[in-house]
Amino acid sequence: MSNHSYSHEALAWIKQRLDDADTIISEAEKTAEKLQASTREEADAALARLKASREALLKLERDLRARADALRDDVEDIQEAAEKEWVEAETAFQTFLKAAQDQAGSINDLLVARAKAQRQSWEDAQKVMREQVTHTVDKARGEFDAAIKRVSDEAEKFQARIGDAKDAGDESWKAVKSGLADARAAHDRTIQKIKDAFSKLV
Incomplete structure (x- = not known):
């Protein structure tokens, strides 16, 4: 990078x-x-x-x-x-x-070969980058969505416990904090993977 x-x-x-x-x-x-x-x-x-x-x-x-x-x-x-x-x-x-102008056929072949090689190189690079970016973004998005769902589930449990009793207790609070920490870590990994994928385009 x-x-x-x-x-x-x-x-x-x-x-x-x-x-x-x-x-x-x-x-x-x-x-x-x-x-x-x-x-x-x-x-x-x-x-x-x-x-x-x-x-x-x-x-x-x-x-x-x-x-x-x-x-x-x-x-x-x-x-x-x-x-x-x-x-x-x-x-x-x-x-x-x-x-080499007196070698018109050779010059033409050289120019055509150069143009084809450049075009193929660009197309290959674009294809690889597109595939890598798509795969990385899709995978990172899935991980992030799963982490957000875990946090949401923990938050719902926590909210339900608060509704039942004003003092939810240390275990509920630890679960929510842990869920938020997991979500933050998943978010950071997601952003990093997306950045890494897009940095390959530069």
């Missing part, structure tokens, strides 16, 4: 975590206001740690963006140099064709 793909992937990962942190902070602040004094202090300390983590993530995102911009500039420089070199290669090829 290219450095560009890695930086893009890392930025997407940090952005997801920042979005999560923003949602958690917003909801936690609403909940903290309703807490009793005995639990409010611990909740406020945890909320402060969460906000500090969010700020650290935000700084890391800014740093990575700056580095990605510098990397993009480097890639553009290399691409420009490669394009200039390709102009040299094409010029040399055209010079060859001119030198």
